[in-house]
Amino acid sequence: MPVARPEPSEVRVIAHVDLDCFYVQVEQRKRPELRGKPTGVVQYNPWRGGGLIAVGYEARQFGVTRNMRGDEAKKVCPNIELIQVPVAHGKADLTQYRDAGSEVVAVLSRKGTCERASIDEVYLDITDACVASALEEQFSDDVLKSHVLGLSEMLAKLASGMHKPAQQTLVPSSSVTKLLATLPIKKMKQLGGKLGDSLQSDLRVVFVGDLLQFSESKLQNLYGINTGTWLWNIARGLSGDEVKPRTLPKSHSCGKTFPGPKSLKNLAEVKHWITELAMELQERLETDLCQNHRMAHLLTLHAGTSQGYKTNSDNKFPSKSCVLRYGKEKIASDAFKLFERALSDYLAQNKASPIKGGSGIWAVTSLFIGASNIWAIPSGVNPITQFFSAPASPENSFLKDKECSSPVSPSNFLNTEPSTSSDNKCAYIEMCYDLRSDTSFAGTCKDVGTSTFLVSKCEETKHLIVDPYSSTSDHNVIEEKDTFPMDYMQESDDITCTPTFGDFMNVNGQASLKLDVFDPCHRLLDLSNTDSNLEFKEQTSLETPQAVIQCSPVDLDLSSSEPPTAEFACQATNESQIRDTALVSNYKLINTDGNESQTRRKELPAEGDQQMCHSWKLRDIWDRKLSGHKQCDTPPSKQNQYLWGYKQEDIDAQILSELPEEIQEELCRSLGIKRSKKSTIGDFFKSYAQGTGSRAD
DNA sequence: ATTGTCAAGCG
DNA sequence: CGCTTGAC
Numbered sequence: 040m041p042v043a044r045p046e047p048s049e050v051r052v053i054a055h056v057d058l059d060c061f062y063v064q065v066e067q068r069k070r071p072e073l074r075g076k077p078t079g080v081v082q083y084n085p086w087r088g089g090g091l092i093a094v095g096y097e098a099r100q101f102g103v104t105r106n107m108r109g110d111e112a113k114k115v116c117p118n119i120e121l122i123q124v125p126v127a128h129g130k131a132d133l134t135q136y137r138d139a140g141s142e143v144v145a146v147l148s149r150k151g152t153c154e155r156a157s158i159d160e161v162y163l164d165i166t167d168a169c170v171a172s173a174l175e176e177q178f179s180d181d182v183l184k185s186h187v188l189g190l191s192e193m194l195a196k197l198a199s200g201m202h203k204p205a206q207q208t209l210v211p212s213s214s215v216t217k218l219l220a221t222l223p224i225k226k227m228k229q230l231g232g233k234l235g236d237s238l239q240s241d242l243r244v245v246f247v248g249d250l251l252q253f254s255e256s257k258l259q260n261l262y263g264i265n266t267g268t269w270l271w272n273i274a275r276g277l278s279g280d281e282v283k284p285r286t287l288p289k290s291h292s293c294g295k296t297f298p299g300p301k302s303l304k305n306l307a308e309v310k311h312w313i314t315e316l317a318m319e320l321q322e323r324l325e326t327d328l329c330q331n332h333r334m335a336h337l338l339t340l341h342a343g344t345s346q347g348y349k350t351n352s353d354n355k356f357p358s359k360s361c362v363l364r365y366g367k368e369k370i371a372s373d374a375f376k377l378f379e380r381a382l383s384d385y386l387a388q389n390k391a392s393p394i395k396g397g398s399g400i401w402a403v404t405s406l407f408i409g410a411s412n413i414w415a416i417p418s419g420v421n422p423i424t425q426f427f428s429a430p431a432s433p434e435n436s437f438l439k440d441k442e443c444s445s446p447v448s449p450s451n452f453l454n455t456e457p458s459t460s461s462d463n464k465c466a467y468i469e470m471c472y473d474l475r476s477d478t479s480f481a482g483t484c485k486d487v488g489t490s491t492f493l494v495s496k497c498e499e500t501k502h503l504i505v506d507p508y509s510s511t512s513d514h515n516v517i518e519e520k521d522t523f524p525m526d527y528m529q530e531s532d533d534i535t536c537t538p539t540f541g542d543f544m545n546v547n548g549q550a551s552l553k554l555d556v557f558d559p560c561h562r563l564l565d566l567s568n569t570d571s572n573l574e575f576k577e578q579t580s581l582e583t584p585q586a587v588i589q590c591s592p593v594d595l596d597l598s599s600s601e602p603p604t605a606e607f608a609c610q611a612t613n614e615s616q617i618r619d620t621a622l623v624s625n626y627k628l629i630n631t632d633g634n635e636s637q638t639r640r641k642e643l644p645a646e647g648d649q650q651m652c653h654s655w656k657l658r659d660i661w662d663r664k665l666s667g668h669k670q671c672d673t674p675p676s677k678q679n680q681y682l683w684g685y686k687q688e689d690i691d692a693q694i695l696s697e698l699p700e701e702i703q704e705e706l707c708r709s710l711g712i713k714r715s716k717k718s719t720i721g722d723f724f725k726s727y728a729q730g731t732g733s734r735a736d
Numbered sequence: 737a738t739t740g741t742c743a744a745g746c747g
Numbered sequence: 748c749g750c751t752t753g754a755c
Binding site for chain 2: 108124137156157158296300
């Protein structure tokens with residue numbers, strides 16, 4: 040739900056661009072002979088002609104609609120051309136449509152701030168262009184203010200859907216009231232669901248304008264402070280939503296459903312499909328991250344199941360996440376492990392309710408994996424490309440041919456960036472890649488008080504430093520959080536330990552570390568520890584064994600020169616097998632500025648115990664500036680390999696002639712086909728003022 | 737048997 | 748985070 044915000048300080052002019060029957064247009068561009076013919080795009084042909092996901096306007100006249108089956112469409116429109124969505128990895132592949140959407144964004148971003156809202160939708164803030172145009176055309180302020188395209192994203196989106204296809208709609212401020220007075224409440228962006236239902240049934244609100252009769256406090260009482268004020272505002276055509284400058288997706292995900300009889304009933308099937316999905320995800324990550332100098336941190340698995348349980352608790356199949364490791368094999372195996380963990384939780388949760396067969400009958404009806412937490416890598420830092428291309432051997436060490444010498448020890452690495460500034464508002468993310476264990480580690484940290492921690496993994500590592508929060512540029516500031524997540528994944532045979540969401544805290548010069556530990560295989564039955572410096576909270580019952588390991592505060596004397604170190608280890612044992620020893624962790628807290636060193640060490644496990652030891656260093660690092668921060672999202676024209684400049688011959692004359700006249704004129708002008716008069720937006724206002732444009736009222 | 741992807745809010 | 752909702 041949108042959060043109530045202070046009113047925008049100035050009037051903005053915002054356009055919402057929505058491509059008509061987008062997939063159809065993409066196909067028609069590929070095959071121009073399809074233009075003018077009834078055309079639809081279907082995915083998956085085998086079952087009843089496939090499902091229609093896009094319908095051209097010619098076909099709509101025959102009554103063909105979205106979500107029809109291909110066979111039904113043929114029935115009402117025998118001449119319809121049905122194009123199949125490409126298939127890759129055994130599933131529908133939308134790449135070409137995403138890329139086509141990127142072309143559109145690239146073109147539009149030359150005109151103003153773009154926010155890519157979906158595969159075929161863009162918000163465009165053209166305030167500056169309008170003002171410039173108005174000045175050039177010597178429009179008065181009055182004219183400009185009464186002829187805006189939309190005062191907000193909300194109005195712009197509303198308007199863009201009003202005259203389809205191939206038409207523009209202006210929303211002058213003077214028509215807002217009238218427009219909202221007859222706009223059905225459920226048409227509004229956030230009101231298509233339950234909230235809209237409630238407004239209708241509880242408040243008898245039919246049109247958005249009907250909300251005007253309720254006071255702000257009344258709405259707040261009914262729907263909460265935020266939703267209430269939001270409702271009050273939209274009734275008046277006000278919205279705090281601004282166009283967020285973002286042309287790249289915040290995450291990537293791919294999934295597939297396995298409806299009815301297609302459901303997956305054993306792990307082998309699940310593994311197969313996860314592998315397919317992983318391949319697609321890897322491909323998409325590789326292109327996006329390499330091209331755009333970005334990095335992703337989180338892998339998430341999401342699955343849906345149906346099972347033999349009849350009535351009782353319809354527990355949802357849980358989602359799981361871990362640190363993203365690159366490469367299709369790693370993504371596939373990590374995702375599969377996440378699935379096993381989720382399945383384990385799921386079965387344990389549902390065990391309470393008896394089932395007829397007595398065995399755990401489950402069937403996966405959907406699988407979904409995604410990569411998120413994507414960050415821009417600052418310029419001057421090695422690109423993510425190296426994660427994909429470089430062989431995992433020390434000889435090809437990440438930093439070898441770069442300014443830093445190789446191999447890189449953590450201290451060496453840290454010293455390459457000397458302290459230069461007293462500005463400590465920076466936070467850093469570092470990603471480490473261990474060449475030997477072939478694992479990656481990502482940690483985030485934050486400046487606390489006067490010091491900034493950098494999370495680093497010992498041993499031979501690849502390093503990336505990312506500065507997602509630029510202290511120098513306002514628009515790079517991320518929201519404040521009290522704590523930051525830290526994930527780590529380590530494998531050993533079939534055991535996976537994933538401490539998730541550890542929090543580092545530095546309170547009054549003391550640091551403590553908290554980690555949540557899971558055993559995905561449900562065998563971590565006993566967590567033992569003799570170190571008084573640790574606190575365990577063991578969770579019981581059928582859930583995944585879980586413990587919170589907390590290190591008591593370690594003194595951080597910032598004035599001393601030797602780093603205090605806290606090492607601790609814990610061990611979890613299985614009752615039966617020694618090789619099931621699940622976890623021995625060894626953590627160090629190191630403050631490079633301190634000279635006092637504290638060490639807490641647990642006895643190493645007895646001989647024969649197989650164990651894994653890891654030490655993490657927490658270093659208090661200096662303030663440092665990475666020169667030349669890269670913006671999170673620079674325009675695709677610079678960043679994207681899709682550098683689309685359209686050529687005149689690419690514009691189909693037939694399509695041009697189908698457009699409304701004033702748009703034709705505008706296009707011709709901007710392409711320099713006919714006349715060479717400039718200032719297109721001003722002309723558009725003029726034509727609108729003369730009554731030739733479409734308008735909302 | 738409405739697919740596959742997104743973003744965003746909530747606890 | 749993990750879950751839900753809404754939207755295209």
